[in-house]
Amino acid sequence: MLQAPNDIDFFTDYEVLKDPYRYWDELRSIAPIVELKSRNMVIVTGFREAVEVLRNTEDFSSVNSVVPTQSLPFTPEGDDIWAQVEAHRDDFEMSSILVAFDGARHAAARSLMTVLFTPTRLKANQDYMKEVAGGLVAEVVARGECEVVRDVAVPYVTMVIADILGIPEEDRETFRREIDKGGPSVGSMEGSPEDQFASFMFMIPYFMRYIEERRANPQEDVLTEFANAKYPDGSLPDPFDLVANATFLFGAGQDTSAKLLGNSMRFLTEDLELQRRLREDRSLIPAFLEEVLRLEGSTKSTHRLAVRKTRIGDVEIPAGKTVIVALGGANRDPARWEDPWSFQLKRPGIKEHLAFGRGAHTCVGNPLARAEIRVLLDLLFDQTSEITLSEKHHGPAGKRKFEYEPSFIIRGLQELYIEFKPK
Amino acid sequence: MPRLQVTNRAGEVREIRVAASQTLMEALRDEGFDIEALCGGCCSCATCHVHIDAAWAHCLPAMSEDEDCLLEGSQHYVPGASRLSCQLRLTQQMDGLKLTIAPPDE
Numbered sequence: 027m028l029q030a031p032n033d034i035d036f037f038t039d040y041e042v043l044k045d046p047y048r049y050w051d052e053l054r055s056i057a058p059i060v061e062l063k064s065r066n067m068v069i070v071t072g073f074r075e076a077v078e079v080l081r082n083t084e085d086f087s088s089v090n091s092v093v094p095t096q097s098l099p100f101t102p103e104g105d106d107i108w109a110q111v112e113a114h115r116d117d118f119e120m121s122s123i124l125v126a127f128d129g130a131r132h133a134a135a136r137s138l139m140t141v142l143f144t145p146t147r148l149k150a151n152q153d154y155m156k157e158v159a160g161g162l163v164a165e166v167v168a169r170g171e172c173e174v175v176r177d178v179a180v181p182y183v184t185m186v187i188a189d190i191l192g193i194p195e196e197d198r199e200t201f202r203r204e205i206d207k208g209g210p211s212v213g214s215m216e217g218s219p220e221d222q223f224a225s226f227m228f229m230i231p232y233f234m235r236y237i238e239e240r241r242a243n244p245q246e247d248v249l250t251e252f253a254n255a256k257y258p259d260g261s262l263p264d265p266f267d268l269v270a271n272a273t274f275l276f277g278a279g280q281d282t283s284a285k286l287l288g289n290s291m292r293f294l295t296e297d298l299e300l301q302r303r304l305r306e307d308r309s310l311i312p313a314f315l316e317e318v319l320r321l322e323g324s325t326k327s328t329h330r331l332a333v334r335k336t337r338i339g340d341v342e343i344p345a346g347k348t349v350i351v352a353l354g355g356a357n358r359d360p361a362r363w364e365d366p367w368s369f370q371l372k373r374p375g376i377k378e379h380l381a382f383g384r385g386a387h388t389c390v391g392n393p394l395a396r397a398e399i400r401v402l403l404d405l406l407f408d409q410t411s412e413i414t415l416s417e418k419h420h421g422p423a424g425k426r427k428f429e430y431e432p433s434f435i436i437r438g439l440q441e442l443y444i445e446f447k448p449k
Numbered sequence: 450m451p452r453l454q455v456t457n458r459a460g461e462v463r464e465i466r467v468a469a470s471q472t473l474m475e476a477l478r479d480e481g482f483d484i485e486a487l488c489g490g491c492c493s494c495a496t497c498h499v500h501i502d503a504a505w506a507h508c509l510p511a512m513s514e515d516e517d518c519l520l521e522g523s524q525h526y527v528p529g530a531s532r533l534s535c536q537l538r539l540t541q542q543m544d545g546l547k548l549t550i551a552p553p554d555e
Binding site (some may be wrong): 081083085130133137140143144146175258259278351378382384385386387388389390392393425 | 470478496
């Protein structure tokens with residue numbers, strides 16, 4: 027197998043963490059799959075090869091998807107280590123969250139979530155989205171400027187998830203306050219994986235109480251539906267599994283959506299002609315967002331563990347090897363995307379980008395993320411005549427400065443300062 | 450374990466055995482068939498569109514408004530046969546079900 031140059035480490039090199047795209051291009055120019063010799067890992071930057079890995083749940087486990095840098099908690103024996111992974115599953119870091127599940131257990135847990143994001147459910151949620159977004163947007167537009175990730179995106183997506191799960195109004199402010207305290211992004215150089223999820227732990231007693239109450243006294247509300255949802259085999263989930271799902275939705279759906287809004291705003295404020303086109307024809311917003319997802323999706327990579335000796339393309343992969351699937355790299359693979367670095371509205375087959383992954387672990391909240399951004403951009407356009415970057419914070423055109431999260435999982439601006447011209 | 454007879458987009462027929470309680474989309478995807486299922490099963494994209502043999506219509510659950518709406522928008526919509534495979538949970542009664550994976554929309 028071809029090897030990556032040894033002098034750069036994807037997980038710790040600050041420059042690569044902040045801007046992975048050139049590094050991925052360099053690796054892809056060697057081969058779509060290369061070995062990181064120092065880490066017993068391979069990194070996949072080819073589109074076709076990435077899809078192949080994501081769709082292959084026979085040979086690849088997701089058990090290490092959040093913490094790919096961990097050592098195996100056992101010594102792999104032979105060409106099939108599924109049984110060893112299952113025997114040691116609880117010894118893997120962060121293996122108790124949905125994205126790390128495999129097989130039937132994963133499908134069962136996921137079946138409780140897909141029903142939350144259907145078009146009908148999102149339509150029911152849309153008035154609330156508009157209300158929350160409208161309030162936040164009015165506030166920042168009146169001020170004339172804001173830092174859009176913290177001031178708008180984070181509170182907005184937090185309140186929207188709270189509404190989707192049916193959290194009672196009286197508790198929502200508490201949720202918002204706790205989440206606003208923030209924490210490092212998942213996969214960040216700053217803080218441990220546990221720290222990165224700690225800001226969601228306060229929710230556990232709330233959800234335990236909601237579930238107990240709604241199971242004892244069903245009401246006509248979303249929480250009752252959530253508390254009494256059944257697995258595909260007809261069994262009632264353990265309350266703790268439901269709590270884990272609910273906290274996971276906040277954890278997974280909050281930072282990613284908030285960062286996606288920041289990434290979208292960067293495109294719109296750096297290309298005012300594009301902004302003008304979208305303002306005049308709002309039906310272009312979904313196409314705009316798909317291209318943002320391809321070029322600057324908020325999840326840059328996901329990870330798998332080869333649990334059987336297998337192949338990716340024609341490259342042999344031994345059992346026990348960790349695979350980094352560079353979603354953002356695959357999304358700029360010239361073998362799949364013509365002129366991949368350029369922003370083009372309405373590329374053919376654009377929805378096949380891998381910003382939300384593919385296969386069994388496709389981001390379950392993808393319809394929500396799309397709806398959230400569409401609603402918010404529409405409202406921002408309604409209430410302003412132009413949105414521009416703050417030169418005070420990001421420098422003048424040609425000399426812009428942006429700080430991205432130093433995370434190997436999340437791709438997003440730490441801050442984006444924008445200014446508004448009122449109508 | 451119900452058996453399914455699947456015709457892929459190239460017109461090849463293959464019989465598979467699948468676990469009941471999965472969705473048809475999950476079963477097809479895990480067997481490596483050529484469906485994209487881009488939205489991951491949220492009834493939001495219509496890229497898991499299949500045509501179910503008319504003889505099996507009686508074992509299928511009713512269609513939701515969301516599913517109906519997405520299918521009607523597909524270029525390959527066949528009234529009475531078109532379904533989104535992510536919305537069909539497999540049961541023992543579906544043993545022998547015949548289906549064809551619909552061509553992709555442009």
